[in-house]
Amino acid sequence: xxTSSTAPAPASxxxxxxxxxxxxxxxxxxxxxxxxxxxxLLFASADDLSPLSATLLVIYPLFDAACAVVDVRSARASRAxxxxxxxxxxxxxxxxxGLVAATASGIPAALRVWGVWAVTAGxxxxxxxxxxxxxxxxxxxxxxxxxxxxxxxxxxxxxGKDNASLSSLAGYATxxxxxxxxxxxxxxxxxxxxxxxxxxxxxx
Numbered sequence: 667x668x669t670s671s672t673a674p675a676p677a678s679x680x681x682x683x684x685x686x687x688x689x690x691x692x693x694x695x696x697x698x699x700x701x702x703x704x705x706x707l708l709f710a711s712a713d714d715l716s717p718l719s720a721t722l723l724v725i726y727p728l729f730d731a732a733c734a735v736v737d738v739r740s741a742r743a744s745r746a747x748x749x750x751x752x753x754x755x756x757x758x759x760x761x762x763x764g765l766v767a768a769t770a771s772g773i774p775a776a777l778r779v780w781g782v783w784a785v786t787a788g789x790x791x792x793x794x795x796x797x798x799x800x801x802x803x804x805x806x807x808x809x810x811x812x813x814x815x816x817x818x819x820x821x822x823x824x825x826g827k828d829n830a831s832l833s834s835l836a837g838y839a840t841x842x843x844x845x846x847x848x849x850x851x852x853x854x855x856x857x858x859x860x861x862x863x864x865x866x867x868x869x870x
Contacts (some may be wrong), residue, residue: 687853689740694850697733701843704729709836715776720769721777724762726839727783731758750794757787773832774825780835781821788814803806807854810845814838 704726713718739746761783768775792811795804817838824830 684807688712690737691732691850691853692855693740694734698843698847699851700729701839701846705836705839705843706841709833712831712833714774715769715832720765720776720791723769723780723835724765725766727758727761730787731755731762734758744852750790750797754787754790754794756799757783757790761787771793773830776832777821777825777830777835781818781825784818784821784838785815788812788816788818794812805834810842 704722708719708722711722716750731754736749738751738755754861756812764779764783765776767780790811791814792808795807795811798804799806817834821834821838824834
C-alpha cells in the first residue's frame with residue numbers, strides 16, 4: 667500500500683485547516699446517518715441474499731467511494747494528504763464490482779469479498795487517520811481502521827461456516843457509523859479551540 671502523501675497545509679494559513687476540518691465534520695455526519703439507515707435495512711433482510719440485500723451490499727462501497735471523492739476535493743484545497751483517499755476510491759469501486767459477481771454465488775462469497783475489503787480499507791483508513799492527526803478528531807478513525815481489519819478477517823472466517831448470515835455486516839456498519847459520529851463531534855470541538863480570531867476578538 668502506498669501511504670506517501672502531499673504536504674499538509676502550511677502553518678501560515680490556519681483558515682484552510684479550519685475549513686477542511688469543518689467540511690470533514692459534515693461528511694462524517696452524513697456517513698454516520700447513512701451507515702445507521704443502511705445497517706437497519708440490511709439487518710431486516712440478513713438471513714437471505716434477496717434482491718434488496720444484494721443491492722444494499724453493492725451500494726455501501728459505492729457510497730464509500732463517493733464520500734472519498736468528496737473528501738479528496740476538500741483535502742486538495744488545504745493541501746492535505748490525498749493518496750490514501752485515492753486508494754480508498756479504487757478499493758471501494760473494485761469491491762462494488764466484486765460484490766455484483768459474488769452476490770450471484772451466495773452469502774459466503776459476498777462475505778469473503780466484504781472481508782477482503784474491510785481488511786484493506788481498514789488499513790487505508792488507519793493510515794489516513796494518522797496523517798490527519800493535526801486536524802484533530804482522528805483517533806476514532808484510527809481505532810476504527812484497526813477494528814475494520816480484524817472484522818474483515820472474521821467475515822472471511824464466517825464465510826466457511828454453516829448458516830452464514832449478513833447480520834454481522836450490519837453490526838460492522840453501525841459501529842463504523844458510531845466512529846464517524848465521534849470523530850465529527852471531536853472535530854467540532856477542535857474547530858472551536860483553533861478558530862481564527864474574529865473582528866470582535868481583534869478589537870479587544
